[in-house]
Amino acid sequence: MTCSEVRAVLEACVDGELEGPVARALQAHLRSCADCACCHRAAAVLPHRIAALVAPALPDQLPAVRDRLRPRPASPLTAGLLASELILACVALTQLGAAGLSTAARTALDGGTALIDGTPSVPAVPEAGALVTLLLLTSTLIAHLAVIGGSRPQGA
Amino acid sequence: MIRSGLLKGGPPAVAAPEALAWAASGGDEDAFAALVTRYQRRVLGFAYHHLRDPSEAQDLAQEIFVRLHRGLRRFDSSRPFEPWFWRLAGNVALTYRRRRAADPAAADPPAGLAAPVSDDGGLGEALAALPPEARLPLLLHYFSGLSLEEVAAVMEITLPALKSRMHRTRAVLREVLEAAT
Numbered sequence: 056m057t058c059s060e061v062r063a064v065l066e067a068c069v070d071g072e073l074e075g076p077v078a079r080a081l082q083a084h085l086r087s088c089a090d091c092a093c094c095h096r097a098a099a100v101l102p103h104r105i106a107a108l109v110a111p112a113l114p115d116q117l118p119a120v121r122d123r124l125r126p127r128p129a130s131p132l133t134a135g136l137l138a139s140e141l142i143l144a145c146v147a148l149t150q151l152g153a154a155g156l157s158t159a160a161r162t163a164l165d166g167g168t169a170l171i172d173g174t175p176s177v178p179a180v181p182e183a184g185a186l187v188t189l190l191l192l193t194s195t196l197i198a199h200l201a202v203i204g205g206s207r208p209q210g211a
Numbered sequence: 212m213i214r215s216g217l218l219k220g221g222p223p224a225v226a227a228p229e230a231l232a233w234a235a236s237g238g239d240e241d242a243f244a245a246l247v248t249r250y251q252r253r254v255l256g257f258a259y260h261h262l263r264d265p266s267e268a269q270d271l272a273q274e275i276f277v278r279l280h281r282g283l284r285r286f287d288s289s290r291p292f293e294p295w296f297w298r299l300a301g302n303v304a305l306t307y308r309r310r311r312a313a314d315p316a317a318a319d320p321p322a323g324l325a326a327p328v329s330d331d332g333g334l335g336e337a338l339a340a341l342p343p344e345a346r347l348p349l350l351l352h353y354f355s356g357l358s359l360e361e362v363a364a365v366m367e368i369t370l371p372a373l374k375s376r377m378h379r380t381r382a383v384l385r386e387v388l389e390a391a392t
Contacts, residue, residue, distance in 0.1 A: 060352045065385075066378035097385050104334055105353040110259035120276040130295055 056080045061091045065098040136199040143195055147188045228292040234282035245281075247276050254300060256356055261304050261347060263339040271307050275300045297355045301347065301365035307352040308343045337387045348373060 056077075061084050067073055068081055085092045228249065234242035264382035278299060286295055316344055338346055350367055351357045357365070363373040 062382070066381045070374075070378075073376075094385065094389070097389060098381065099379055099390075101385055102353045104331070105338070105349055108256065108260055108331055108335060108354060109337075110256035110268070111265055113255045113259070113265060113272075115248075116251050116255070116272050116276065117244055117268060118272050119269070120247055120280075121244075123273055123277050124280055 056084045058088060058091055060085075061085070061088070062094060065091075065095055068095070069098045069102075132202070136202060140196060140199055143188075143192045147185070147192045153185075212234060228296075229288050229290075232283055232286050232292050232296075233288040235280070236286060236288075242346055246279070250296070251276070253355065258304065260335060260350055260354065261308070261343070262336060263335070271304060275303045278303050279346060294357060294361050297351060297357045299364050300355070301357070301362070305343075305365070306348060308347075333388060333391045334384070337384050337391075340387070341380060341383070343373065344389055345376065345383075348377055349380060349384075352377070359383045 061081055064073060064077070064081065068078070073081060085095055228246065231242045231246050231249075235246060244330055251272065254272045258271040259265060262268050262271060279296065282299055286292070338349070344366070348362050351362045351365060352359060359370060359373060364372045366373060368376070369375070
């Protein structure tokens with residue numbers, strides 16, 4: 056085996072995954088090549104070095120963990136945003152309801168006229184004002200959810 | 212209240228972490244505190260060597276324990292606690308790192324926070340230079356003691372793929388450390 060062939064399988068050798076002629080050839084090479092023997096030793100101790108790694112002393116995490124687990128009441132920001140959301144929703148529903156009623160009435164009138172004249176009735180189109188309000192409501196809701204999501208503490 | 216431990220065989224007789232987890236899953240906060248106290252040093256070490264930043268490591272460690280608290284009901288007390296716990300820790304570390312990478316404000320640790328650590332011969336620095344997908348299996352297997360099968364499950368790769376990845380990573384580390392000496 057050449058040195059480069061040996062280096063390519065050193066980790067497999069350390070893990071005991073080599074057997075037969077390859078393992079024997081590698082052992083023979085290691086006996087005769089000081090550089091590769093040194094690399095083999097380094098490969099063999101690396102897992103133990105990782106296991107023995109130490110970290111800096113850090114403070115007790117229990118108080119912080121308990122704090123994260125403590126249920127939190129809704130913040131004034133969240134409550135305020137949700138209240139305005141509710142008001143907007145009421146406005147939108149009112150507009151949509153009014154639009155729906157007027158459209159239904161118009162359709163009924165058009166239908167009656169069509170019956171008399173023999174002309175087809177025009178399909179009902181929702182009120183533009185109601186659609187605009189609905190659009191505003193949706194975009195406001197998305198913005199509010201983003202604000203609420205961004206202001207929520209991690210892990211809470 | 213029905214406790215998962217009761218459904219899955221009741222409290223274990225001898226293994227303390229399993230007993231603590233079983234008690235904590237039933238709402239015993241002292242048992243949960245004992246688990247945190249027992250594992251926090253290793254969890255902080257794991258988190259530190261994964262993120263290489265003391266402040267982020269504390270945040271990750273806290274998140275791991277919060278997820279432990281929330282997930283204790285799913286713990287089967289008839290099985291060993293540690294593999295289950297470290298699998299959970301590995302998953303939290305993976306998602307934490309991805310979320311951190313997606314957040315440009317948190318991508319780079321603040322300068323001056325990373326504390327120099329011991330005389331590990333540059334191993335910590337060399338580990339930190341690895342991509343997370345290469346570093347995490349080494350930490351989970353050698354530092355946290357998960358079996359290769361458990362690490363493969365956390366990383367969502369096959370066992371042969373994991374072994375191959377770990378061989379490559381160790382070879383890279385070995386060469387980096389050799390070049391540094």
